[in-house]
Amino acid sequence: MKIIKTINQDYELIDLKDGYKYERIGGVLIKRPDSNAKGTLNNPNIEQQLDAEYIGEVGKGNFITHRDLPDNWMVNMNDMHLRIKPSSYKHIGLFPEQKVHWDYVKDKIEASDKPVKVLNLFAYTGAATINAALAGASEVVHVEALKQLNNWAQENSKLSNADHLNIRYFQDDVISFLKREIKRGNKYQIIIMDPPSFGRGPKQQIWKFQDNIDELLSLSAQLLEDPLCLIISTYTPSVNKDALYHTLKKHFNQTDIETYAMVLEAVNNKRLYCGVGGTINFK
Known part of the structure; x- marks a missing residue:
């Protein structure tokens, strides 16, 4: 098993619950479906703190924003500057x-x-x-x-x-x-x-x-x-x-x-x- 801990302030896995992961990506808090996510939230109030979340069936849904967010933004990882763009397939351009x-x-x-x-x-x-x-x-x-x-x-x-x-x-x-x-x-x-x-x-x-x-x-x-x-x-x-x-x-x-x-x-x-x-x- 290779365990990848929180990478830096531009990417943090914040919490998990059954079927969903909560991530802070370039300062933006998002919720995405993930079939491997298990458990219950440590902090249920995180739902009210979301900047965006994926709604609907994967491939047919979309990201809904709860704040005034741009269509895309930047993260810095491993000396790379990478553009994040949420898509209808729940992906963001980064694994x-x-x-x-x-x-x-x-x-x-x-x-x-x-x-x-x-x-x-x-x-x-x-x-x-x-x-x-x-x-x-x-x-x-x-x-x-x-x-x-x-x-x-x-x-x-x-x-x-x-x-x-x-x-x-x-x-x-x-x-x-x-x-x-x-x-x-x-x-x-x-x-x-x-x-x-x-x-x-x-x-x-x-x-x-x-x-x-x-x-x-x-x-x-x-x-x-x-x-x-x-x-x-x-x-x-x-x-x-x-x-x-x-x-x-x-x-x-x-x-x-x-x-x-x-x-x-x-x-x-x-x-x-x-x-x-x-x-x-x-x-």
Whole structure:
């Protein structure tokens, strides 16, 4: 288990109750649904203190504001400046539990005495991309299927003063991209991936974790050269740390494979399960 405590004043997990989490993000107190949230509120009065909350079924609802709030705002994390934008899918553009992986990658890059190329797959709004670039990666390749998320990632890069660094952005289906990279002979020292349970590529290519994870890992293995690490995280409900370990072991004959639950710890010490992660340490 990797426990991620309150990160800084720009992100705090405040409290949990059955089905909901309460977070302070960039000074804004919000309530969002989360099926992994359990318990009762320590402070029931928090409901009257909310700045915004998500109302309705996930994917069909929206955020309702209780204060005069902008449509988006900023947070500062790990030397990155990231824009927060609440969406109809309850997401905000940030998964703070990923800090455990940002720190891991940063340490790997800073400890290397050789240039490090990083490939970030299912790259979302770019925090892992920017983190690797700021840590000193010689090149970071960012692959994300959705145009709006790629645009958001590039905006985050500018806000973090990383837009002058060697980051290349691709709007592409991950499997198709990996196959072309193999043909091109490109190699990487670090691969980061955050595959969803289900997704679609730009040409409506279907991604299903259970159907496609083996191909993803097999292709990724062919792109590693003088590798430092591979990092994976998933929020797929049917995948626990043991299942992820055995999946990684099939494709990487490494003894240094670690898989774990990712857990955010609230300021009141309650804990929220946030999926599973895994690292393969080659050096």
